[in-house]
Structure formats: C-alpha cells, structure tokens
Amino acid sequence: MPDFLIAPSILSANFARLGAEVDTVLAAGADIVHFDVMDNHYVPNLTIGPMVCRALRHHGVTAPIDVHLMVTPVDELAIAFADAGASWISFHPEATHHVDRTLSLIRERGCKAGLVFNPATSLEAARYVMDKLDFILLMSVNPGFGGQKFIPSTLLKLREARRMIEESGLPIRLEVDGGVGAGNIRAVAEAGADTFVAGSAIFGAPSYAEVITAMREQLALAAGPA
Ligand code: DX5
Ligand code: ZN
Numbered sequence: 001m002p003d004f005l006i007a008p009s010i011l012s013a014n015f016a017r018l019g020a021e022v023d024t025v026l027a028a029g030a031d032i033v034h035f036d037v038m039d040n041h042y043v044p045n046l047t048i049g050p051m052v053c054r055a056l057r058h059h060g061v062t063a064p065i066d067v068h069l070m071v072t073p074v075d076e077l078a079i080a081f082a083d084a085g086a087s088w089i090s091f092h093p094e095a096t097h098h099v100d101r102t103l104s105l106i107r108e109r110g111c112k113a114g115l116v117f118n119p120a121t122s123l124e125a126a127r128y129v130m131d132k133l134d135f136i137l138l139m140s141v142n143p144g145f146g147g148q149k150f151i152p153s154t155l156l157k158l159r160e161a162r163r164m165i166e167e168s169g170l171p172i173r174l175e176v177d178g179g180v181g182a183g184n185i186r187a188v189a190e191a192g193a194d195t196f197v198a199g200s201a202i203f204g205a206p207s208y209a210e211v212i213t214a215m216r217e218q219l220a221l222a223a224g225p226a
Contacts, residue, residue: 002189002194003194004189004194004195004196004216004219005031005032005194006030006032006196006198006216007030007032007033007066007196007198008025008030008034008197008198008203008208008212009034009035009036009146009177009198009199009203010022010033010034010035010199011034011036011047011146012147012199012200012202012203013025013203015048018052018055019055019060019061021203022056023059023060023061024208025202026063028208028209028212029209029212029213029216030063030208030212031063031064032063032064032195033056033063033064033066034066034197034199035048035052035053035065035068036068036070036199037049037067037068037069037070037071037077037081038070038144039070039071039072041072042092042095042143043144044144045144045145049077049080050080050081050083050084050086053065053067053081053084054085056085057084057085064088065085065086065087065088066086066087066088066175066197067088067089067090068090068177068197069081069089069090069092070092070095070116070144071091071095072092072095072096073095073097074091074095074096075096075101075102078091078105078106079105079109081111082106082109083109086111087111088111088113088114088134089106089111089112089113089114090113090115090135090137090175091114091115092115092117092118092121093117093121093125093126094121099115099125099129100132103115103129103132104132107132107134113132113133114134114135114136114137115129115136115137116137116138116139116177117136117137117138117139117157118143119139119140119141119142119151119154123136123164126161130164130165130168130170130172131168131170135173135174135175135195136165136172136174136175137175137177137197138154138157138161138174138175138176138177138193139177139178140154140176140177140178140179140180141177141178141179143178146200147199147200147204149179150178150179150180150184151178151179154176154178154188154191155188155191156191158174158176158188158192158193159192162174162191165192173195174192174193174194175193175194175195175197176188176193176195176197177197178197180196180197181211181215182201182211182215182217182218185198185215185218185219185222186218186219186222189218189222190222196215198211
C-alpha cells in the first residue's frame with residue numbers, strides 16, 4: 001500500500017486558538033499541516049503569512065508544514081516561508097514568471113517544492129521540471145475558499161498526473177486539495193493521489209480523530225490506480 005498522508009487544512013480551523021487546533025489535529029492522527037496562503041490578488045481571499053508559520057514552530061509544532069501559496073508574485077514569499085519553518089512549499093505556475101527558478105529557490109532552502117494546478121489548468125508546466133519537483137498538487141476546487149464541492153474531473157486528471165510521475169521514475173508525491181472527505185477519499189486514492197488535504201471535512205467535525213480514522217479506513221480499502 002502506498003504511504004498515504006493526511007493533511008488537514010488549517011483554513012477551516014479556529015484561528016483564535018490555532019496552536020491548540022494544530023496540536024489537536026496532529027494528536028488525532030494527521031501527518032502534515034496544510035497551510036493556505038491567500039493574497040486577495042491571485043485569489044479573492046486573504047489569509048495568513050510567514051509570521052503565523054513561525055509562530056506555529058515556536059508553539060512546538062514539529063510535523064511538516066505544507067505551505068500552499070495562492071499568491072503572486074511568488075519568490076519573495078516562498079523565501080520568507082522557508083525562513084519561517086515551512087517544510088513543503090507549492091505555488092501555481094501561472095503566478096510566477098520563471099517556474100524553474102522558483103522551484104530551485106525553494107529546494108535550495110531545504111524545502112520540498114511543488115507545483116499546483118487549478119481545475120482547468122493543464123499539467124504541461126510540470127513536464128520539463130519533473131526533476132525539480134517533490135510533489136504535484138491538483139486542486140479539486142477553484143482556489144480561494146474552504147468547504148466547496150469536489151470537482152469530479154479531477155479523478156481523470158489524477159490518473160494523468162500519476163502516469164506522468166510513473167513515467168518519470170521519480171519519487172514525486174501526488175497531493176489533492178478541495179472537497180475531500182471520508183466519502184470520496186477512496187476514489188481519490190484509487191485515481192492515484194497519495195496525499196490528501198481536507199479542511200472542512202476535518203475541522204468541521206466534532207471529533208477530528210473520528211474523521212481521520214474513517215479516512216484511513218477508506219484508504220485501507222483502496223486498490224492501486226488502474
Ligand atoms: C482552497 C484551499 C484548500 C481548502 C480546502 O483554496 O487550497 O486547502 O482549505 O478546504 P476543503 O477541504 O474544505 O475543501
Ligand atoms: Zn490548499
């Protein structure tokens with residue numbers, strides 16, 4: 001079985017007690033912390049910056065922090081997040097002028113680098129930089145808000161991305177973000193994803209542990225991508 005990672009998106013957490021929320025969700029069995037950065041420019045919403053990432057590290061969070069940049073321009077903020085303790089940093093290729101350079105500057109700072117594709121965006125931008133990617137993130141909703149419905153065509157796109165990764169022979173993870181929960185995580189895994197972001201499905205539930213356990217039970221039933 002592939003090594004599946006569950007990445008709760010803190011976008012749906014209670015920001016008034018963020019440190020405790022992150023502690024609770026990690027104790028409930030989450031693997032990594034998904035950290036959504038929105039700039040009210042690339043996406044029509046505004047969230048949190050590097051100071052909050054650093055604050056989580058100072059609070060004692062040691063799990064990987066997976067920073068999803070929905071911002072333009074990208075480079076300066078990517079560097080600021082690397083300095084603030086981010087572990088994974090991803091960005092949308094259309095949000096930067098020089099994708100290859102941005103990927104390199106993330107890796108040079110010791111972070112894992114990822115490209116994020118919106119629902120209608122082709123995977124083409126990944127083709128010539130596969131050797132510079134640690135993960136590919138497919139959006140299964142339009143970026144900007146939590147709590148949206150999973151877009152079903154993502155399943156086809158996941159298969160395509162999985163094929164590209166297999167053909168490259170490189171250890172690139174395949175992450176999915178938006179509308180994922182216990183009800184569809186198995187189908188998403190069977191389409192090729194190995195890393196699952198879930199915001200409202202986890203933070204909107206009374207027991208984070210129950211949801212994460214239900215997700216893992218579904219993942220245990222998943223067959224490999226056909
Ligand atoms: C949307 C964000 C997601 C969001 C997912 O732009 O990138 O990470 O928090 O939330 P859910 O799981 O509620 O769709
Ligand atoms: Zn995200």
